[in-house]
Amino acid sequence: MSEKYRLNKNLAQMLKGGVIMDVTTAEEAKIAEEAGAVAVMALEKVPADIRKDGGIARMSDPKMIKKIVATVSIPVMAKVRIGHFVEAQILESLKIDYIDESEVLTPADEAFHIDKRKFEIPFVCGATNLGEALRRIGEGAAMIRTKGEAGTGNVVEAVRHMRKINSQINNLTTLGSEELMTAAKEMQAPFELVEYIAEHGKLPVVNFAAGGIATPADAALMMQLGCDGVFVGSGIFRSGNPAKRAAAIVRATTHYQDPQIIAEVSEDLGKAMSGIDINGLTDAEKMADRGW
Amino acid sequence: MGLQMLKKWLIGAGKMKVKVGVLALQGGVTEHLNHLNQIENVQVAPVKKPEQLNDCNGLIIPGGESTTMRKLIKHYNFTEAIKAFDQQQKVIWGSCAGLILLAAEIEGENNEQLALLNIKVKRNAFGSQLDSFIDKAVIPKVSDSVQELVFIRAPLITEVGQDIDILYQKEGQIAAVENKNIIATAFHPELTKSTIFHQYFVEKVKSLSN
Numbered sequence: 001m002s003e004k005y006r007l008n009k010n011l012a013q014m015l016k017g018g019v020i021m022d023v024t025t026a027e028e029a030k031i032a033e034e035a036g037a038v039a040v041m042a043l044e045k046v047p048a049d050i051r052k053d054g055g056i057a058r059m060s061d062p063k064m065i066k067k068i069v070a071t072v073s074i075p076v077m078a079k080v081r082i083g084h085f086v087e088a089q090i091l092e093s094l095k096i097d098y099i100d101e102s103e104v105l106t107p108a109d110e111a112f113h114i115d116k117r118k119f120e121i122p123f124v125c126g127a128t129n130l131g132e133a134l135r136r137i138g139e140g141a142a143m144i145r146t147k148g149e150a151g152t153g154n155v156v157e158a159v160r161h162m163r164k165i166n167s168q169i170n171n172l173t174t175l176g177s178e179e180l181m182t183a184a185k186e187m188q189a190p191f192e193l194v195e196y197i198a199e200h201g202k203l204p205v206v207n208f209a210a211g212g213i214a215t216p217a218d219a220a221l222m223m224q225l226g227c228d229g230v231f232v233g234s235g236i237f238r239s240g241n242p243a244k245r246a247a248a249i250v251r252a253t254t255h256y257q258d259p260q261i262i263a264e265v266s267e268d269l270g271k272a273m274s275g276i277d278i279n280g281l282t283d284a285e286k287m288a289d290r291g292w
Numbered sequence: 293m294g295l296q297m298l299k300k301w302l303i304g305a306g307k308m309k310v311k312v313g314v315l316a317l318q319g320g321v322t323e324h325l326n327h328l329n330q331i332e333n334v335q336v337a338p339v340k341k342p343e344q345l346n347d348c349n350g351l352i353i354p355g356g357e358s359t360t361m362r363k364l365i366k367h368y369n370f371t372e373a374i375k376a377f378d379q380q381q382k383v384i385w386g387s388c389a390g391l392i393l394l395a396a397e398i399e400g401e402n403n404e405q406l407a408l409l410n411i412k413v414k415r416n417a418f419g420s421q422l423d424s425f426i427d428k429a430v431i432p433k434v435s436d437s438v439q440e441l442v443f444i445r446a447p448l449i450t451e452v453g454q455d456i457d458i459l460y461q462k463e464g465q466i467a468a469v470e471n472k473n474i475i476a477t478a479f480h481p482e483l484t485k486s487t488i489f490h491q492y493f494v495e496k497v498k499s500l501s502n
Binding site for chain 1: 316317318319320321322323340355356357359360363364367388389415416419420421422424425426442444445480483
């Protein structure tokens with residue numbers, strides 16, 4: 001493992017127990033930092049608006065990203081389209097802290113993800129199951145997140161992905177060594193990483209929850225399911241009182257095992273983002289299916 | 293008094309456990325817990341509430357995001373509890389974000405701090421994640437063996453008060469200090485395989501436990 005990759009995994013470890021918030025302006029970034037975010041994700045439109053507006057969603061304007069970097073002291077992340085390695089080269093040159101190769105943007109490549117090992121900057125990638133997580137780690141991702149169904153305000157997909165990953169990890173730990181190659185074949189995952197999971201019973205990188213988290217209870221739910229931290233996208237700045245909701249989600253993530261505290265922070269948050277029923281989405285509208 | 297001396301002797305002789313808490317509001321908590329668990333006669337606990345500090349002999353404030361931890365420390369009334377912990381001469385170690393939170397002064401900021409350690413620090417002193425690095429060095433007071441020093445978006449100490457001992461500096465850049473009961477490191481010993489630094493901390497806890 002290269003020293004740079006180790007450091008990149010280490011940075012993700014320092015984000016554990018924290019909330020990473022989608023922001024579209026420097027002002028929102030400041031609100032997120034003030035609320036206690038451990039990092040911000042700079043993007044042009046939050047997923048709920050990407051859905052509403054349609055069209056092609058791309059990497060954000062470098063000027064906006066630079067402004068956010070200059071505004072906050074916490075790490076800044078930004079998204080690139082799946083497979084769009086030039087957008088990644090641009091973000092690396094801007095010296096941000098983390099790149100999200102994200103299904104929320106319109107994929108640029110229908111077959112391949114970015115070879116993340118060619119970069120010094122760390123990447124986080126989404127996964128719906130263990131095989132997908134291990135393929136991304138094999139390509140050099142230093143952090144994993146569930147995909148969920150971004151921009152819906154519905155946590156059900158993130159729960160499904162986390163439960164799936166957990167059960168697949170548990171299953172691997174019960175297999176004999178002679179069974180692992182076939183397991184790797186079935187999951188379409190690198191053998192060495194399958195072996196690692198079988199031995200350690202956990203991913204070799206930090207795993208956050210993402211996609212559809214809208215309330216403090218959603219965040220605590222994902223933490224209790226074993227996530228290391230949470231991303232909140234549209235859930236904060238498309239709600240009635242972003243600053244208050246953001247701080248509440250931060251506190252619920254810290255005290256995820258304490259229902260009294262979660263109850264306390266859930267009071268008077270105003271209107272949550274309205275949300276979308278995932279069953280009403282066509283296959284083309286489902287972002288979680290993007291990625292290979 | 294007799295009982296306290298007995299307890300002190302028992303801890304010194306390794307016959308009684310010391311209890312070390314790791315502030316568990318955000319950040320690299322399990323990494324510190326795992327390292328401490330490898331040391332004999334140490335009982336460890338993640339600390340989520342101020343009252344949990346009452347039966348701890350030592351406290352680690354881990355790496356993570358200092359702005360996040362500062363808000364949670366304030367909101368959940370840890371400020372007074374940690375100050376009282378320090379006044380009882382109990383041992384505190386801050387790594388990276390923990391160092392920032394312990395510092396008396398932060399360059400360019402005037403946010404409320406624990407301000408328990410007479411140092412001035414510069415946050416993100418090296419730049420962004422692309423500037424994170426691993427160095428190797430001997431820190432004589434801690435161990436004769438070469439240690440990995442992992443710097444991640446790390447701070448640096450730019451000024452120290454008279455009561456501060458410098459544990460490690462390179463080319464004038466100060467990265468580790470201590471005083472009577474506080475240790476602060478800009479790097480992350482919990483992200484290496486070595487438990488040398490944790491042993492050094494536990495020895496300090498034992499020597500001050502009474």
